[in-house]
Each structure stands twice: as C-alpha cells, then as structure tokens.
Amino acid sequence: MATSGTAARERLPSGGRSLRHFSWDSLTPFLLIAPSVILIAVFVYGFIGYTAYVSTTKWYGINPDYTSVGLQQYTDLFGLPRFQADLTNTVEFTILFLFGCIVLGFGAAILLDQKLRGTIFFQNVFLFPLAISFIVTGTVWRWMLNPNTGINMLFEQAHLGFLKSPWLADTHTALYGVVIAATWQMSGFCMAMFLAGLRGIPDELREAARVDGASELQGFLRVILPLMRPITLSAVIILGHISLKIFDLIVAMTNGGPGYATDMPGFYMFTATFRQNLYGRGAAIAMVLLFLVALLIVPYLVWSMRQEVER
Amino acid sequence: MSVRSAAPRLPRLRPMTVAGYALLIIVAAFYLLPIYVLLVTSLKSFTEVSHTTPWQLPAAPTLEPYAAAIEKLLPNFINTVELVVPATLLSALLGSLNGYVLSKWRFRGADLLFTLLLFGMFIPYQSILIPLVLTLQKIGLYGGIPGLVLVHVVYGIPICTLIFRNYYAAIPNEVLEAARIDGATVLGIYRRILIPLSIPGFVVVLIWQFTSIWNEFLFALVIVSDPDQQPITVALNSLAGSLLAQYQIQMAGALLTALPPLVIYILLGRYFIRGLLAGSLKG
Numbered sequence: 206m207a208t209s210g211t212a213a214r215e216r217l218p219s220g221g222r223s224l225r226h227f228s229w230d231s232l233t234p235f236l237l238i239a240p241s242v243i244l245i246a247v248f249v250y251g252f253i254g255y256t257a258y259v260s261t262t263k264w265y266g267i268n269p270d271y272t273s274v275g276l277q278q279y280t281d282l283f284g285l286p287r288f289q290a291d292l293t294n295t296v297e298f299t300i301l302f303l304f305g306c307i308v309l310g311f312g313a314a315i316l317l318d319q320k321l322r323g324t325i326f327f328q329n330v331f332l333f334p335l336a337i338s339f340i341v342t343g344t345v346w347r348w349m350l351n352p353n354t355g356i357n358m359l360f361e362q363a364h365l366g367f368l369k370s371p372w373l374a375d376t377h378t379a380l381y382g383v384v385i386a387a388t389w390q391m392s393g394f395c396m397a398m399f400l401a402g403l404r405g406i407p408d409e410l411r412e413a414a415r416v417d418g419a420s421e422l423q424g425f426l427r428v429i430l431p432l433m434r435p436i437t438l439s440a441v442i443i444l445g446h447i448s449l450k451i452f453d454l455i456v457a458m459t460n461g462g463p464g465y466a467t468d469m470p471g472f473y474m475f476t477a478t479f480r481q482n483l484y485g486r487g488a489a490i491a492m493v494l495l496f497l498v499a500l501l502i503v504p505y506l507v508w509s510m511r512q513e514v515e516r
Numbered sequence: 517m518s519v520r521s522a523a524p525r526l527p528r529l530r531p532m533t534v535a536g537y538a539l540l541i542i543v544a545a546f547y548l549l550p551i552y553v554l555l556v557t558s559l560k561s562f563t564e565v566s567h568t569t570p571w572q573l574p575a576a577p578t579l580e581p582y583a584a585a586i587e588k589l590l591p592n593f594i595n596t597v598e599l600v601v602p603a604t605l606l607s608a609l610l611g612s613l614n615g616y617v618l619s620k621w622r623f624r625g626a627d628l629l630f631t632l633l634l635f636g637m638f639i640p641y642q643s644i645l646i647p648l649v650l651t652l653q654k655i656g657l658y659g660g661i662p663g664l665v666l667v668h669v670v671y672g673i674p675i676c677t678l679i680f681r682n683y684y685a686a687i688p689n690e691v692l693e694a695a696r697i698d699g700a701t702v703l704g705i706y707r708r709i710l711i712p713l714s715i716p717g718f719v720v721v722l723i724w725q726f727t728s729i730w731n732e733f734l735f736a737l738v739i740v741s742d743p744d745q746q747p748i749t750v751a752l753n754s755l756a757g758s759l760l761a762q763y764q765i766q767m768a769g770a771l772l773t774a775l776p777p778l779v780i781y782i783l784l785g786r787y788f789i790r791g792l793l794a795g796s797l798k799g
C-alpha cells in the first residue's frame with residue numbers, strides 16, 4: 206500500500222549510492238544534517254541524561270556535589286507540601302485551561318465558519334494574543350485582576366456585582382485568574398485548528414447530511430462533531446503540554462502565590478535550583494515534569510510517525 | 517435557493533445572522549478588553565492612575581509613561597534585537613538544510629531520526645537547564661546575548677526542520693531527479709532549485725522564530741543575570757516588580773515589548789498562523 210510512494214523516494218538517493226557511481230557527493234546529505242543531529246543529541250538527550258544524573262545526587266549549594274543519594278530526592282519531593290500543591294494545581298489548571306480553550310475556540314470557530322461579513326477581522330482579533338509574550342499578558346491581566354481597581358469595577362458599573370471576586374489576592378481564586386489570562390492568550394490556537402478543520406469539510410458531506418432529512422442541528426451532531434475528534438485530541442495534547450510547562454505567566458502574575466495557590470512544577474524547579482541552590486531537588490522536579498510531558502507527547506509523536514510511514 | 521434567485525443579492529437579516537454577530541462581538545470584547553486597558557492606562561499620569569479605574573478614559577492624556585518606559589527599556593529592546601536577528605537567521609538556515617535532507621534524501625532510519633529531533637521541541641526546558649548553564653559557563657557563553665543566540669538556534673532546530681520538511685515534501689521529486697541527471701550535486705540542487713522555491717517557507721520560519729524568540733522568557737531569565745544585558749521580556753518583568761503601583765509605566769512598557777511581534781502579526785498574520793499550526797505536526 207505504501208510501496209509506490211516509498212519507491213519513488215528511494216530512487217533518488219540510490220542513484221548516488223550504487224558502487225559504480227560512488228561519489229563523495231552522496232555523503233553530503235549526512236554532512237548537512239550532522240551539525241543539527243549532534244547539537245540535538247547533546248543539548249536534548251545528553252542534557253536530559255545529565256539532569257537525571259543530578260537528580261540522584263545530593264547537590265545543594267553553589268558547588269556541585271555528586272554524592273549519590275539514590276532516589277532520595279524524589280521521595281523527599283513527593284513528601285513536600287509545596288510539591289503536592291504543585292501537582293494538584295497543575296491538574297486543576299490544565300483541566301480548566303483546556304476546557305476554556307476548547308469551548309471558546311470551538312465556539313469561535315463555528316461562528317467564523319458561518320461566512321458572515323467581517324469574518325477576517327474577528328479571526329484576527331481572536332488570534333492576535335498568540336503573538337504576544339506571556340509576560341505582557343501577565344502584566345496586563347495582573348492589573349485587570351487587581352481586586353480594588355480592575356475588572357471588579359467594571360462588573361459593579363454593569364450591575365453584575367455578583368461576578369466580583371478577590372482574584373489573584375485570594376488563595377481560593379488566584380488559580381482562576383491565571384486560567385483566565387492563559388485562556389485569553391491561547392484559545393485562538395484552538396480556534397485556528399478547529400476552523401481549519403471545519404473549512405476542510407467538503408460541502409457535499411454537509412449537503413448529504415441535509416438531504417438525509419437531518420435537521421441542521423442533527424447534521425451538525427452526527428456529521429461535523431465526529432469529524433472534529435482528531436482535532437480535539439491534537440488540541441488537548443498541544444495545549445496540555447503547554448499547560449504542564451507553564452512558567453512565564455506564573456512569574457508575571459503571581460510568583461506562585463498567595464501561599465502556594467498558583468505554584469507550578471516549572472516554577473518550583475526554577476526557584477529550587479536558581480534561587481535556593483537546591484540543584485538535586487531542582488533536577489528531580491525537572492524529571493517529574495519531563496515525565497508528565499512525555500506521557501502526553503510520546504504517544505502523539507509515535508502516532509504521527511506511523512501515519513507518515515503509511516502515507 | 518429561491519431567495520438567491522428572487523431577491524437581487526441583498527443580504528437578508530436572518531435572526532441567526534444577528535445572533536451570530538452578537539456572539540462574535542461579545543467574544544471579541546473579551547479579547548480586546550486587555551488592549552483597551554493597556555492603551556488607556558498607558559496614557560494616564562501617575563496621580564490619575566491611582567485615582568481612576570482602568571476602564572476610564574484618561575482625562576488628561578500624557579505620553580510621559582512612554583517616555584519613562586522607553587528610558588528604562590530601550591537598552592533591553594536593543595539587546596533583544598541583537599538576539600533575535602542572528603538567532604532567527606541561523607535557525608532558518610539550519611532548518612532549511614535539515615528539511616531538505618529529511619524530505620528529499622531519505623535514508624534508512626530517517627523517520628526515526630526526525631521523530632527524535634521533534635521530541636526536542638516539546639520538552640520542558642527545565643529538564644535541560646542545569647547542564648545547559650554548566651556548559652555555557654564552561655565555554656564562556658554564560659551571561660550574555662551570544663550564549664542566548666546559541667541556545668535559541670539549538671532548541672529552534674526541531675520546529676524549523678519540521679516546517680521546512682513539510683514544505684519541501686510538496687516539491688515533486690521529479691524536478692530533483694531531472695537536475696540529478698544533468699549532473700547537479702546535492703548542494704547544487706539545494707542552491708539552485710530548493711532555495712528559489714522556498715521563499716514562503718522561509719517567511720513562515722523567520723516569522724515564527726522571530727516571534728518565539730522575541731517573547732521568550734525562561735532562557736533569558738536563567739542565562740543572563742546582568743540587567744544591562746537582559747532581553748526585554750526579563751526587563752519588563754523586573755520593571756513591574758520595581759514600579760509596583762506605577763501601572764501606567766508598566767502598561768507602556770508592555771506595549772513596547774509587544775509591539776514588534778504585533779506589527780509582524782498585523783502585516784504577515786497569514787504566515788504566522790501557518791507556523792502556529794505546524795506546531796501541531798500537521799504542516
């Protein structure tokens with residue numbers, strides 16, 4: 206099934222590879238990618254290995270100390286209230302953030318797919334936050350979520366006082382504030398993915414649903430929605446891994462506070478390592494974070510590779 | 517159908533259309549509100565900021581916050597320019613070479629190699645920070661812009677390779693084979709056939725890398741500790757910390773930081789979105 210495509214591809218290099226026509230030129234492709242391959246091998250895989258190694262040492266303080274402590278750093282870490290809070294926060298944040306982005310993104314995509322006039326303008330409005338730094342987003346939303354002067358005043362003026370909240374100032378609501386800012390920034394990504402998916406649905410398919418006597422809503426539920434499943438999965442994986450790694454927004458909005466209400470593994474790793482000089486602990490946090498991201502990403506990469514081979 | 521033939525192309529105001537616009541406007545308000553707040557606040561004096569809410573228009577608009585923000589952030593703005601330009605160009609070059617080899621000179625294990633490269637763009641950078649800092653210190657690149665350039669080039673390899681590989685895959689192999697028969701070398705084909713065809717690919721990658729590196733924060737924070745050397749995102753964050761109540765300067769600084777990527781987005785948004793969707797591996 207895949208043979209014809211593969212054969213066409215193989216034909217190219219084999220011309221240079223056969224012994225009779227051997228030339229130094231057939232090595233050029235390898236020379237061209239060698240620098241990148243070496244850099245990634247060292248800076249990604251070598252460094253991850255080194256971090257894993259540091260996570261098994263007792264290194265604290267400015268000078269490296271490679272005395273082995275086995276898995277002590279990890280057992281200590283999971284016993285720490287701060288790290289336990291980090292894990293809970295990450296899960297809660299990720300669920301709310303994904304929910305917000307998918308609902309808002311899919312809703313916006315459906316609206317934009319109606320071929321109303323001015324669609325391009327609205328599309329750009331929904332997408333521009335993606336071009337902005339999380340630090341900028343954090344700076345502006347910290348001001349908007351200031352309980353005394355920010356969005357609360359707007360709610361009051363609009364007679365929506367019940368929506369008022371202490372936002373970032375309270376341990377119970379701070380995380381929601383960060384979720385709102387993150388959703389503001391990233392939901393456009395979901396919208397773009399869904400919109401590309403909706404526009405890719407052939408008109409015949411939509412017509413067919415209607416001819417079947419299905420109402421517009423039924424057609425939507427039976428034909429359109431199932432087609433969005435793979436896109437939703439991609440969105441969950443891409444946004445999910447961004448959410449697990451969240452760092453910039455935490456620094457710009459809350460520094461993990463109040464208390465540990467918005468602390469996240471990515472932020473704690475930074476603090477432990479570069480502010481408290483707890484290198485062994487920082488490395489252990491980094492490895493846990495990598496493990497969580499890999500759980501999402503590795504199956505996705507393997508799946509993408511398989512699809513590629515089949516093509 | 518009947519509507520289209522009967523009425524001369526006047527858009528009929530269906531209730532659905534009205535509802536659609538109403539919803540679009542509500543959602544748009546959510547996205548635009550922060551920009552409104554940013555602009556309005558950045559035009560107020562300190563006394564006005566502390567006495568009004570972020571929603572009110574400035575009674576006496578002033579550009580003083582911008583003067584203050586520019587004075588504080590201009591050196592860092594220049595640092596970021598000095599970081600972004602070489603890092604973006606080098607990433608694009610490497611990505612294009614890799615994309616060419618991985619799409620047109622496929623060897624045994626090329627798919628696996630590519631997948632291993634791609635993993636590099638998803639890792640949390642916390643998992644490489646400790647050895648990264650040690651290495652940069654050892655080779656004398658810790659603490660300045662050149663070190664950051666190296667870091668962004670290296671960790672930009674996966675996404676740039678991905679975008680170019682998908683882009684080059686659309687160029688038919690027959691074109692290359694014809695050149696091959698005419699005796700063109702691997703590099704010759706790249707220079708004379710691929711490069712001229714890859715301008716849109718380069719635009720996507722250059723915009724993507726420019727925006728990502730401009731906005732990046734973690735590497736900049738960890739690798740450059742001297743405030744005079746820091747990129748603008750780090751400086752903006754410190755500014756917010758040191759001028760806690762001076763929201764007008766913070767907002768002017770935020771706009772200054774956001775401006776270059778925003779201008780690029782407004783001018784070349786189409787290409788930016790392509791880069792964005794490439795991140796979901798679909799090309």
